[in-house]
Amino acid sequence: MTTSTDRSVPRHPIRVVAARTGLAPTLLRAWERRYGVVEPGRSEGGQRLYSDDDVERLLLLKRATDAGRAIRNVAELSVEELRQLVREDRSALGPAEMGDPRVDAALAEAWRAVEAMDAEALEQELRRAVVTLGSAAFTDRLVSPLLRTIGQRWVDGEVRPAHEHVATEVIKRVLHWMVEPARADEDGPGVVVGTLTGEMHELGALLAGATAALEGWRVTFLGHDLPPEEFALAAETVAANVVGISTINPLSVDGIPGQVSRLLDELPPGAQVVLGGPAAGAVRDVVLDARLHSVESLAAFRGVLQKMRDA
Numbered sequence: 001m002t003t004s005t006d007r008s009v010p011r012h013p014i015r016v017v018a019a020r021t022g023l024a025p026t027l028l029r030a031w032e033r034r035y036g037v038v039e040p041g042r043s044e045g046g047q048r049l050y051s052d053d054d055v056e057r058l059l060l061l062k063r064a065t066d067a068g069r070a071i072r073n074v075a076e077l078s079v080e081e082l083r084q085l086v087r088e089d090r091s092a093l094g095p096a097e098m099g100d101p102r103v104d105a106a107l108a109e110a111w112r113a114v115e116a117m118d119a120e121a122l123e124q125e126l127r128r129a130v131v132t133l134g135s136a137a138f139t140d141r142l143v144s145p146l147l148r149t150i151g152q153r154w155v156d157g158e159v160r161p162a163h164e165h166v167a168t169e170v171i172k173r174v175l176h177w178m179v180e181p182a183r184a185d186e187d188g189p190g191v192v193v194g195t196l197t198g199e200m201h202e203l204g205a206l207l208a209g210a211t212a213a214l215e216g217w218r219v220t221f222l223g224h225d226l227p228p229e230e231f232a233l234a235a236e237t238v239a240a241n242v243v244g245i246s247t248i249n250p251l252s253v254d255g256i257p258g259q260v261s262r263l264l265d266e267l268p269p270g271a272q273v274v275l276g277g278p279a280a281g282a283v284r285d286v287v288l289d290a291r292l293h294s295v296e297s298l299a300a301f302r303g304v305l306q307k308m309r310d311a
């Protein structure tokens with residue numbers, strides 16, 4: 001894979017720019033012709049080639065027009081002016097309505113590395129994103145959407161299990177690396193996380209563990225596919241007040257409520273269970289117990305952890 005640190009070197013074909021910015025090639029060419037938004041170089045064969053600087057400028061122009069601005073009014077602004085404008089638009093609209101260009105750019109880079117099965121590039125991009133986006137945005141807005149995209153493209157037949165395995169291994173490494181500096185207080189609250197028997201998707205549990213570690217909790221990660229008795233034993237052994245269970249695969253829901261009930265029966269007094277993942281609500285609805293909670297996002301989990309710690 002070609003890499004370059006010079007951001008002004010033309011090296012990206014129009015297809016790549018379209019994928020990274022979300023601008024259709026026809027629109028991109030029209031913007032160039034009418035407003036001179038960027039001046040791409042040419043390959044030996046005469047194909048347009050764009051630099052990293054061009055891609056950034058186009059991404060910002062896309063954001064500005066997404067916010068409702070006419071391209072003719074923003075086409076001549078400098079990159080710095082565009083950044084400022086996009087920041088203003090975003091804070092006026094709120095994060096729910098608009099994407100963050102840094103997250104979009106990191107997602108596009110990460111996706112490119114997954115497609116190329118380039119584990120090294122993916123790891124570099126993800127580590128960079130932990131630093132530039134912060135750990136919460138990294139887990140909630142980069143890793144989770146990346147995994148969902150992989151799942152969707154897998155269903156569509158565009159990527160193979162090998163792509164997913166490359167990505168999963170790298171994500172696991174980066175999450176462990178991210179939480180390493182978060183040294184918890186030995187007497188602080190503890191949480192045990194993992195998945196129950198039959199659930200092979202372990203990244204939700206790992207994301208939940210990373211989230212708790214960054215909130216200052218002592219985290220014991222049990223991995224995937226383990227019976228409830230082992231969770232109860234671990235909670236007792238490490239004196240954890242919370243067990244976090246990830247339930248991703250709706251197909252395994254049938255077996256999960258029974259296991260959750262067994263877990264609740266065996267848990268040390270005072271300990272609570274937090275279920276997360278797409279199947280969590282369904283399981284919560286059939287196991288009625290005041291010690292059982294379900295959350296829909298990592299942000300909600302942060303809130304629950306804070307309340308439990310203060311209680």
Ligand code: B12
Pocket residue numbers: 139140144147148149150151152155161164168193198199200201202203204205207208244245246247248249250251252274275276277278295296297298301
């Ligand atoms: C990676 C992956 C795998 C890998 C897992 C590798 C690993 N080491 O984890 C492998 C290859 C093993 C796998 C296997 C299978 N998979 Co799979 N897999 C995925 C994929 C791409 C990512 C899963 C993931 O980690 N998601 C990220 C999670 C963490 O995000 P999330 O679900 O949105 O959860 C968020 C919150 O809910 C929260 N959260 C999650 N858990 C927890 C827990 C706690 C405590 C808290 C607080 C919060 C929390 O955190 C997340 C962050 O926002 C998904 C695609 C997808 N859409 O997710 C498919 C997907 C989940 N898999 C699917 C399927 C069908 C399977 C298989 C049945 C395939 C098969 N035929 O063998 C098997 C089943 C294995 C099993 N018995 O569990 C389907 C599920 C079908 C459905 N929705 O009906 C999906 C959705 C793909 C798809 N689109 O079809 N898979």
